[in-house]
Amino acid sequence: MGWKILEKKFLNPDQTLYELVIAAPDIAKKAKGGNFVILRISEQGERFPLTVADYDREKGTITIVVMKAGKSTTELSLMEVGDEILDFVGPLGKCAHIDKYEHPVVLVGGGVGIAPIYPQSVELKEKGNHVIAILGARTKELIFWEEKFRALDVEVIITTDDGTHGQKGFVTDRLRELMEKQPLSQVIAIGPLIMMKFVALLTNGSKDLPKVPTTVSLNPIMVDGTGMCGGCRFLTLDGQTKFACVDGPDVDGHNVDYDNLMARNSRFQKVETERKEEFDHKCRLMAQADKLNAEGACED
Amino acid sequence: MRKYQINNNRTPMPVQDHHERIHNFDEVAQGYTEEMAIAEANRCIQCKTRPCVKGCPVEVPIPEFIKLITERNFEGAIDKIKEKNVLPAICGRVCPQESQCEVVCTLGKIKGSKPVAIGRLERFVADWEQRVKGIGEFDEGACVDLSGNPKVAVIGAGPAGLTCAGELAKMEYDVTIFEAFHKTGGVLVYGIPEFRLPKEIVRKEIDNLRECGVKIRMNSVIGQLFDLKDLEEQGFQAFFIAVGAGLPIFLKVPGIELNGVLSANEYLTRVNLMKAYRKDYDTMVDEGDTIAVLGGGNVTMDSARTALRLGAKKVIVVYRRSEAEIPARREEYEHAVEEGVEFHFLRNPTKIIGDGKGFVKEMEVIKMRLGEPDASGRRRPIEIPGSEYTMPVDLVIMAIGTRANPLLTQNTAGLQLNKWGYIEVNKQMQTSIPNVFAGGDIVTGSATVISAMGAGKDAARAIHKYMQEKLSPSE
Numbered sequence: 007m008g009w010k011i012l013e014k015k016f017l018n019p020d021q022t023l024y025e026l027v028i029a030a031p032d033i034a035k036k037a038k039g040g041n042f043v044i045l046r047i048s049e050q051g052e053r054f055p056l057t058v059a060d061y062d063r064e065k066g067t068i069t070i071v072v073m074k075a076g077k078s079t080t081e082l083s084l085m086e087v088g089d090e091i092l093d094f095v096g097p098l099g100k101c102a103h104i105d106k107y108e109h110p111v112v113l114v115g116g117g118v119g120i121a122p123i124y125p126q127s128v129e130l131k132e133k134g135n136h137v138i139a140i141l142g143a144r145t146k147e148l149i150f151w152e153e154k155f156r157a158l159d160v161e162v163i164i165t166t167d168d169g170t171h172g173q174k175g176f177v178t179d180r181l182r183e184l185m186e187k188q189p190l191s192q193v194i195a196i197g198p199l200i201m202m203k204f205v206a207l208l209t210n211g212s213k214d215l216p217k218v219p220t221t222v223s224l225n226p227i228m229v230d231g232t233g234m235c236g237g238c239r240f241l242t243l244d245g246q247t248k249f250a251c252v253d254g255p256d257v258d259g260h261n262v263d264y265d266n267l268m269a270r271n272s273r274f275q276k277v278e279t280e281r282k283e284e285f286d287h288k289c290r291l292m293a294q295a296d297k298l299n300a301e302g303a304c305e306d
Numbered sequence: 307m308r309k310y311q312i313n314n315n316r317t318p319m320p321v322q323d324h325h326e327r328i329h330n331f332d333e334v335a336q337g338y339t340e341e342m343a344i345a346e347a348n349r350c351i352q353c354k355t356r357p358c359v360k361g362c363p364v365e366v367p368i369p370e371f372i373k374l375i376t377e378r379n380f381e382g383a384i385d386k387i388k389e390k391n392v393l394p395a396i397c398g399r400v401c402p403q404e405s406q407c408e409v410v411c412t413l414g415k416i417k418g419s420k421p422v423a424i425g426r427l428e429r430f431v432a433d434w435e436q437r438v439k440g441i442g443e444f445d446e447g448a449c450v451d452l453s454g455n456p457k458v459a460v461i462g463a464g465p466a467g468l469t470c471a472g473e474l475a476k477m478e479y480d481v482t483i484f485e486a487f488h489k490t491g492g493v494l495v496y497g498i499p500e501f502r503l504p505k506e507i508v509r510k511e512i513d514n515l516r517e518c519g520v521k522i523r524m525n526s527v528i529g530q531l532f533d534l535k536d537l538e539e540q541g542f543q544a545f546f547i548a549v550g551a552g553l554p555i556f557l558k559v560p561g562i563e564l565n566g567v568l569s570a571n572e573y574l575t576r577v578n579l580m581k582a583y584r585k586d587y588d589t590m591v592d593e594g595d596t597i598a599v600l601g602g603g604n605v606t607m608d609s610a611r612t613a614l615r616l617g618a619k620k621v622i623v624v625y626r627r628s629e630a631e632i633p634a635r636r637e638e639y640e641h642a643v644e645e646g647v648e649f650h651f652l653r654n655p656t657k658i659i660g661d662g663k664g665f666v667k668e669m670e671v672i673k674m675r676l677g678e679p680d681a682s683g684r685r686r687p688i689e690i691p692g693s694e695y696t697m698p699v700d701l702v703i704m705a706i707g708t709r710a711n712p713l714l715t716q717n718t719a720g721l722q723l724n725k726w727g728y729i730e731v732n733k734q735m736q737t738s739i740p741n742v743f744a745g746g747d748i749v750t751g752s753a754t755v756i757s758a759m760g761a762g763k764d765a766a767r768a769i770h771k772y773m774q775e776k777l778s779p780s781e
Binding site for chain 1: 486487488496524525526527530531532551552553554556562563565568569571572575576580581586587588589590592663664711712713
């Protein structure tokens, strides 16, 4: 028994970003913002974690948004509606802490991190919060779900590095403007480690800006996702070793050693690159073979 | 009194040559032939006191099955074992017989004589059965259907859970095992390497359970996907929690955050469960020329011997006590030595040093000496000040134990835990919640496969008693 892909959509013209809606009724009943799932596509496949981007308890579905990076995420992008994912485990990790706050809550989503701030925006909105969502990316094509966020009736701020959509600049520029303007109760940042590091620096209190409690979502290398392997461990600034899968993935953004986490992400880089090249090469060969077959050149 | 002709010498186990075997993951110990098994079985003097049976946590009728081997009745022998043990092919391979049934063997008490090789004989008949019946594909149609009977949920498909489920199915309960991973077997598939316990054997034993009516639901992390209340709503009336060992312990020394420092749990899971040793599988595993493995237990030996097979040039076990205190099975230690694993006893790491790019380069260790015995009865290791030195290493694998996994326990209201986070149970394996039972590593902390199986068996009996009282309340 597998988990069926019900919908598939590429989110940018280059087809590097895609959205999958997966039938997983039991997981959908329990999933909340902050949770993650672990997938395995084939018998030879690896287990890899993805953050829950949306859930529909009635339809019994989980939505994930994926950025093509290595072999597994590329392979997943080749699966079609009706195909089944071999293993789909979740909801894992602690769900986000949702409360009613006095001041606005700002959610910062960078790149593919735009997706996982969506369910938290919904939950915070349902609690009656003033929610501001900053959606940031390198360029216009990589901003997605803008309408979906606007439909929530939250304040949406778009920012791109090159200024092709929304304001030009980084998410931290927009966050700083908000912080200068008004008191904020909470910042939730999900995106590349470097982005979360700078968001946390900005909100950690300084001469001209107050400290704002900040949560970030970690997505390190892991195997089981249930606390057993310890591969996802990270250092806190006060000297503890924690596991992202059971202590997180959402953690206090002001108490993470980001530089170490970035170094830990390079653990398999060399082999990963080799495997990805091998896989791309194979895909090209297959495409060529398909073409030849179609032309009848390969028939006996 | 009749005088026995004592045969002092055990029939040796044929093993794969150690020069060969460090280049493959095939099983090291290759098992007795029929003639070897009969010869070894004939050594048993069938003593009246039967201390071996008391030494076995699941009370296998050892003298009886051995006698049947001497009569060449292998089918009878395996049936005899299965009265008490649902996973004989596994136990014959991984039980620490030298500290259980064999240590008390009467023959072993006679000067100059060695105990009967009970484990090897158990393995022989279990393998004989698998060979004769064939390791075929699992046949769904051949399964007993227990649907409609009272439902019991077993959480965790490791040795404790599998045993408990097997026993409950024998008593005709409708049992479902919920397993977090995508494969069943727990430590038998993620922890113990192929060369010590072929996964095909585990699969066959589990298929046997399924044919007896045990249902298994994979990819289900209880405490996250469902909690016990949800399962009660699904009709389950009693529970056995056997979620096993948990979070790996990392030494508290500088440098454990470097790439190249990993837990034995992770190392072994990548290699065994995810098959990182095979190039056609996607999962990767850290590699290096010089690998240090910390600890002295079976998991340490498994990691060290796996590292050799993955091509490490030098594998060093660093253990803070001396050779005499090593908790690993003797056979695993001897195999490791034979294969070329180096042992640095009375050493403890003080620092792991990086190469400036985030990867391990060296490890600083300090020499130790043994002091007075501690609470465990073993002599306590004490640091020798100023004796630190560094050794070049590419990987440091920590096999120094685990602590309780909080996933299920933190999401189960009313479940009483001890101060280390393990579940508290009474003599009937019952927790503070009357219909919830628990056993295995989540109760005892890291222990052995067979003790977890013993707990699973006891729990099955206790659950049966509980259910009988519940289903037919006394007048």
